Amino acid sequence: MVPKVVFGKGAFNQICDIISPERNGVAPFIFLVDDVFKNNTSFIEDRIPLSYTDEIIYVSTVEEPKTSQVDEIVAKIRNDYQYVPSGIIGIGGGSILDLSKAVAIMLTNPGSAADYQGWDLVKNKAVFHVGVPTISGTGAEVSRTTVLTGPERKLGINSDFTPFDQVILDPELIKDVPKDQWFYTGMDCYIHCIESLDGTYLNAFSQSYGEKALDLCKEIFLENNLSKEEVDAKLMMASWHGGMSIAYSQVGVAHAMSYGLAYVLGTKHGIGNCIVFDKLEKYYPEGVAVFKKMKEYHNINLPTGVCANVTEEQLDIMTKVALSLEPLWENALGCDWKSKINEDILKELYRSL
Numbered sequence: 001m002v003p004k005v006v007f008g009k010g011a012f013n014q015i016c017d018i019i020s021p022e023r024n025g026v027a028p029f030i031f032l033v034d035d036v037f038k039n040n041t042s043f044i045e046d047r048i049p050l051s052y053t054d055e056i057i058y059v060s061t062v063e064e065p066k067t068s069q070v071d072e073i074v075a076k077i078r079n080d081y082q083y084v085p086s087g088i089i090g091i092g093g094g095s096i097l098d099l100s101k102a103v104a105i106m107l108t109n110p111g112s113a114a115d116y117q118g119w120d121l122v123k124n125k126a127v128f129h130v131g132v133p134t135i136s137g138t139g140a141e142v143s144r145t146t147v148l149t150g151p152e153r154k155l156g157i158n159s160d161f162t163p164f165d166q167v168i169l170d171p172e173l174i175k176d177v178p179k180d181q182w183f184y185t186g187m188d189c190y191i192h193c194i195e196s197l198d199g200t201y202l203n204a205f206s207q208s209y210g211e212k213a214l215d216l217c218k219e220i221f222l223e224n225n226l227s228k229e230e231v232d233a234k235l236m237m238a239s240w241h242g243g244m245s246i247a248y249s250q251v252g253v254a255h256a257m258s259y260g261l262a263y264v265l266g267t268k269h270g271i272g273n274c275i276v277f278d279k280l281e282k283y284y285p286e287g288v289a290v291f292k293k294m295k296e297y298h299n300i301n302l303p304t305g306v307c308a309n310v311t312e313e314q315l316d317i318m319t320k321v322a323l324s325l326e327p328l329w330e331n332a333l334g335c336d337w338k339s340k341i342n343e344d345i346l347k348e349l350y351r352s353l
């Protein structure tokens, strides 16, 4: 779990006080920042207290993070600095938060990030790392994983060294997220709740966080009596609770299928989950009905015909990637999941997207 968190409008202004005690001599702080903020320096850059050789590295999020990208950033930092950094501060959405967690891990562990995709493969403690979300829903700010696309698979580095040492939750930072993206990433949180609460892995820990996050999602996405400020603050907390819920359970069918889509077509996580979840009435009847209401309420039109032009070979890979995520299927369908889902059923579902 994340041991330290601050919350509130303007909380980002505490960044200097928060990181200063962690400064190790002249070893720099490296800020990994979503390049969407590059041309809006007053919002983030001017508020970052750079000292000594501290550096801001802007990172594009056109594609979701890859193990090769983590390796490149780590190589650059090792090449540019004599010392292991005092800390890595990630400022952005799920993509940047995951990238920052992975870079912090790989600065103290040998080899490639791809070597650590899986569960508990990391040996050495990561460097101090701080997460500052600027869009809410993924729960990446609180989770024990960092999802990366590697040469062979899309899979997280799940370890006790992955979670941030400190998170700064400042709802003001998410106020300008474009509407569609706000919805897609917000729905990631909603889908985490449904998949966790409807799953066979459910337990009191996951349920208590999942139910709270689900209530918040319903308020945020279906009611019109909240101010924008209230919506932003509640969404930030929904994302946190949704992430906490899956920390002790698992996601399910939508995530397994969305990983397959992402691996073959590069479909991004939030929108990919929405495209898939929209067709999962059979698995999550109530959850999908409410999702459709939310979609309508916010005038969201999802892409259609997503798999219209995929080849048989691509469909095979998609299906294999999805089915390889065994814990997700076991959570969704129970111990005998192999008797309930197979390549043919899954291919038909993919073709319907």
Ligand code: NAD
Residues within 6 Å of the ligand: 034, 035, 036, 061, 064, 065, 092, 093, 094, 095, 096, 098, 134, 135, 136, 138, 139, 140, 143, 144, 145, 146, 147, 173, 174, 175, 176, 177, 178, 181, 184, 185, 188, 269, 270
């Ligand atoms: P993202 O980080 O890719 O950002 C989506 C878009 O929003 C980008 O174009 C970005 O530039 C823009 N954006 C971000 N903040 C903004 C702001 N304040 N104003 C304007 N634009 C802004 O999207 P995401 O949905 O947050 O994250 C998706 C990633 O999270 C995927 O890589 C997925 O695998 C990962 N993920 C991780 C976990 C985990 O537990 N680690 C869980 C779910 C998803």
Ligand code: ZN
Residues within 6 Å of the ligand: 138, 188, 192, 255, 269, 273
């Ligand atoms: Zn997700």
